[in-house]
Amino acid sequence: MQIAEDRESWTRVIYPRLAVDASDEFRFRRESSAPSGLIDWRSGERLIESARRTLLAGAKFFLGPGRHFVNRHGRFASRYLDEVLMGQTAPGSYIVTAYAPPHAGISLSASGGDMSSLPDVGVAHAREVSQAVVRAVEATAEAVEHYRTSGSLSGFEAGVPRGISYEMTQALLGIAANSDGADITVEWDSSSSESIPESTHFEFRGSDAEPLSKAAVRLAEDRSSRMVTMIGRVHLLAKKDVGSPGVFGVEALTSGPARKVRVRLADEEDYHEAIRAHEEDLALQVSGKLEKEGNLSWLYNATVIRTMGHVDEYQRPRSVRNVSAGQIDLFDNGASQLPEQSPDPSRGNQ
Template sequence: MSEFETGLDLSDVTPQRVIRLLTDSDWVQTGGRSGLYARFAARQAENGQLGHSVVIPLNPEAPDYQMVLVEAIDAIKAIRTDDDGTDVVNRILTTPTDEFSFAKETAAPPGWIRWDDGMSLLESARAFLASGAKSAREPAKYFGNRYGQFAKRFLGEVMMGQTAVGSYVVRAYVPTSTVVPIHGGVPVEEAALFPGTDSVIGRDVSQTLLSTLEAATDALDYFRATESFAAFTEGDYPISYEAVRALQAIASNADESAVRVSWEPDAPETPAQTWAFEFSPDAAPVLAQAAVRLMRPEPHPETPAEGTVHLLTRAEESGPGVIGITTLTGHPANKVRVQLQGNDYHRAVLAHDEGQIVHVVGNLEKEGNLSWLYDARITSISAPVDPATRPGARREDPGLFELPGPADG
């Protein structure tokens, strides 16, 4: 290896991977010598003709290998193509990723889109990725707030790429080997995580997203043939309400729309796999009706808890809020955060003021060291406990102030 200093991390860059990524981006091999180098040319964005070429060195043992490789990467970045060279370089220099592109063609000029439609595409792409993360945890027809924090951790690992020239495309890159912990609060580098038990890897989410796209397009074809929604609601592969709503938004207000997937191979010499899922304008209303049928939450065992209120917080005076309760029995944990709607939140405030015990039920979810009850409700409020044994409480409403207990006068 030469002493040429690059300033680039070339540890994961192999000639085979560079060539495959160029080929995926419609570059064409125009020459070369076996075992020494390969010459590739890009199609020009203006006319589709082959333009400038670059030389990819093939022998890592050659003294000028690293220098020629860096020069090739710089040249690729500078060449303007239909698939921007900068995007190709980013994929070359990062760990392997699976690409998801969300495209929407409208009546706007090429490369432009109405602001609202563009924001909708971005938000629906995010929602679709989040639905895949939730389904990777547990297949379901409806999630609601379940696994929301896990989906957020997954999205924190995803990269966004540039839009393509001449169209409006949102690109997402999912690192294939990234480890997403099921429970938050512990840095990945400090934990011993086992995929499928206490973590999910990026490729698993990519596989879930791909399976969802295949199932959704099959269900659309089945509906067109039979006018039945059975493939959405009773198919072999469960499609979630959240995924269908995201696909509906992608297909809405568009002359045509598509989700394309490019699979990063496990081995550099393996060719990439690509899929394209296209949605015509008539797909949007069908997806909307399918979403209504999937919206009914599945039966989910609710978890009870009872105790005294030690925390009161909400963002808006009339909106929902979160309370913290110290449980009497230590079940499901010694302290539990509970998400309540407005009226129940007011009842919790009164229960705190009177030192009473609140009895709640909701969907239990662990987030790091915290136990949460989502979609919770108060089932009853019972007699006050001894004020001398009741924990103090704090309120974090706008204009933060402490709530005195009854013993504080």
């Protein structure tokens, strides 16, 4: 009788847990001004994307820490994600639920396949990977808290061995940015006889976007080369090769060393953000190694830090340069114009 009277609870909470095998549960919640359980479409898309990136970043950390994984460990992380189910939003604000089966085997090799009949050699259990996700989120949340009290990013640098990475800071940035509050809750399935970890809960504020953004820039830096960060409008998208990160053009909206650049991404995941920025006329913050090639300026090994506000909120800077007679202005505005043409495939991934 109680279940019949509470159909909402049955369809959203009880039935999904009965319909799937044993599973550890991740809940990604974001406060919304819409009615309970609803969210504006774009924010909902970003929350799902950020939840996906959180799981991928933690899975990459399972194989070893890194400041910036780029595509490293990407196939393993994707195999872990293939074992995860997505549930409906729960009542309240807006909640995306991920169900990760604790006993699923994730191959450590690229061959993949059915892991159910294989010995543990060369196979990771999904719960171990899920625990790595939680450790990485925990370390990042602690670094955010340290920034709140000290204003220092040192906690992010120190936390890299514990799972903090560019990928994780960017994933959590997508959850926290422009929110009225967000959190991640993890509950572990208790059906197995093994010891069960304690449930965990992490909270984030909209103001946490600032340290997460700054940390993402720092963690993405290649200290062996000249890295620059710029904010601009995406005006060209090109992806010739299947599975390649893609290339796009950015026209600067704030002062910087170049007015237009071509951006060659380090990670194909970032290409989706560039597409969204282009479709919604949003400014994009990107970081990469700046190089000049003929009349073109390039950002190589580049990363998308985050999408900003609408491009109309930014005024294009007036270029003021002090170039002495006989000197060459390396980043002359006229020379750095980005032609509307496909990138040169011979460049390859840098």
